[in-house]
Amino acid sequence: LNPLFAGLGTTIFTVMSALAVEHQAINLGQGFPDEDGPLDVREEAARVLIEGPNQYPPMMGLPALRQAVADHDRRFYGLDYDWSREVLVTSGATEALGAALIALLSPGDEVVLFEPLYDSYLPIIRQAGAVPRLVRLQPPDWSIPLDGLAAAFNARTRLVLFNTPMNPTGKVFSPAELTAIADLARAHDAYVLCDEVYEHLVFSGHAHVPIATLPGMRERTVRIGSAGKTFSLTGWKVGYLSGPAAMIGVIAKVHQFLTFTTPPNLQAGVALGLRKGGDYFAGLAAALEAKRDRLTAGLRAVGYATLPVAGSYFVTADIRGTGPALPDDDYCQWLTRHVGVAAVPVSAFYGGEAAPRHLIRFCFCKRDEILDAAIARLAQGL
Ligand code: PMP
Numbered sequence: 001l002n003p004l005f006a007g008l009g010t011t012i013f014t015v016m017s018a019l020a021v022e023h024q025a026i027n028l029g030q031g032f033p034d035e036d037g038p039l040d041v042r043e044e045a046a047r048v049l050i051e052g053p054n055q056y057p058p059m060m061g062l063p064a065l066r067q068a069v070a071d072h073d074r075r076f077y078g079l080d081y082d083w084s085r086e087v088l089v090t091s092g093a094t095e096a097l098g099a100a101l102i103a104l105l106s107p108g109d110e111v112v113l114f115e116p117l118y119d120s121y122l123p124i125i126r127q128a129g130a131v132p133r134l135v136r137l138q139p140p141d142w143s144i145p146l147d148g149l150a151a152a153f154n155a156r157t158r159l160v161l162f163n164t165p166m167n168p169t170g171k172v173f174s175p176a177e178l179t180a181i182a183d184l185a186r187a188h189d190a191y192v193l194c195d196e197v198y199e200h201l202v203f204s205g206h207a208h209v210p211i212a213t214l215p216g217m218r219e220r221t222v223r224i225g226s227a228g229k230t231f232s233l234t235g236w237k238v239g240y241l242s243g244p245a246a247m248i249g250v251i252a253k254v255h256q257f258l259t260f261t262t263p264p265n266l267q268a269g270v271a272l273g274l275r276k277g278g279d280y281f282a283g284l285a286a287a288l289e290a291k292r293d294r295l296t297a298g299l300r301a302v303g304y305a306t307l308p309v310a311g312s313y314f315v316t317a318d319i320r321g322t323g324p325a326l327p328d329d330d331y332c333q334w335l336t337r338h339v340g341v342a343a344v345p346v347s348a349f350y351g352g353e354a355a356p357r358h359l360i361r362f363c364f365c366k367r368d369e370i371l372d373a374a375i376a377r378l379a380q381g382l
């Protein structure tokens with residue numbers, strides 16, 4: 001057995017969702033909406049499921065979906081990708097990340113990442129024999145220590161991997177931060193892999209800027225999107241990458257041996273979804289922003305300090321002084337068992353030593369009555 005994986009635990013999302021079910025807790029842990037996304041997207045997938053074709057789609061993805069991704073990238077960001085060579089469809093952003101990391105990294109390469117980070121990054125980087133260089137963002141605003149960032153780069157740096165809008169912090173990287181990353185990547189001739197699955201979940205006063213739009217970055221950057229987040233269909237596992245043909249071509253070589261392809265009816269539904277009008281995308285963000293405000297106000301009313309959230313599904317709360325004095329993971333266990341609300345400890349998103357133990361993540365992409373019920377339980381149980 002591969003000791004790298006045999007030694008790993010089960011993901012915190014699975015652990016907390018199972019605990020929520022066991023204790024009939026309201027699950028604000030694992031990030032998934034409790035209302036399915038657009039009916040027309042689901043109807044299109046249902047139509048193709050019944051009418052077909054249901055055989056292997058092309059390895060790189062249905063042309064209709066790859067064209068829709070390229071058009072989406074042009075419409076929202078002015079990025080120009082050739083759909084036939086520069087867009088790849090995968091089974092979720094998770095596969096996109098895995099395939100890209102395996103394709104871009106060789107043993108001994110270094111990868112610059114920001115902590116906290118999404119849980120799938122480090123195991124795949126390590127399996128590739130590459131070495132993570134973690135740069136820790138500073139709460140409460142999750143700013144980048146610019147000296148630390150520069151110090152993380154050297155002649156072995158092959159890749160920068162980061163996530164904006166960011167899980168679990170809700171941070172949206174600013175143009176100045178993107179410029180700092182881009183300058184270092186160019187100076188060290190490094191690739192950039194940007195996990196942009198929450199690209200359309202950005203709130204008032206903030207904008208998502210793909211780093212690929214910065215000067216000299218298109219040729220070294222691959223961006224990743226996910227229909228799970230953009231259409232509130234997390235179980236579908238349809239992801240997509242856009243980037244220069246040379247990078248996408250090698251990532252496709254890995255993809256062909258991981259999954260080869262992704263169910264055709266789901267791809268057809270997502271192709272329809274990506275062609276929706278601007279009102280759909282604006283409405284999604286506005287609805288989530290209202291939920292962010294609702295849950296944040298409730299968390300504050302029961303005594304938590306909450307950290308600013310510019311995008312994503314998540315708000316983090318400072319647990320110090322509210323409820324029992326426990327480290328974040330024990331606190332989340334206690335909250336689920338005794339208060340009936342599940343959350344996720346932010347320390348689960350750290351790979352290095354001495355993670356902060358005073359922050360927990362709540363997911364707000366839930367119906368208003370569910371958010372209100374969670375706050376009522378917290379008001380009573382804390
Ligand atoms: N990256 C981040 C930052 C995420 O939060 C998620 C969410 N689950 C993923 C990747 C994986 O997305 P998918 O479900 O499309 O595999």
Ligand code: GLN
Pocket residue numbers: 011013014029030031032167
């Ligand atoms: N991205 C989701 C979260 O952060 C979980 C995805 C998963 O369970 N693998 O909650």
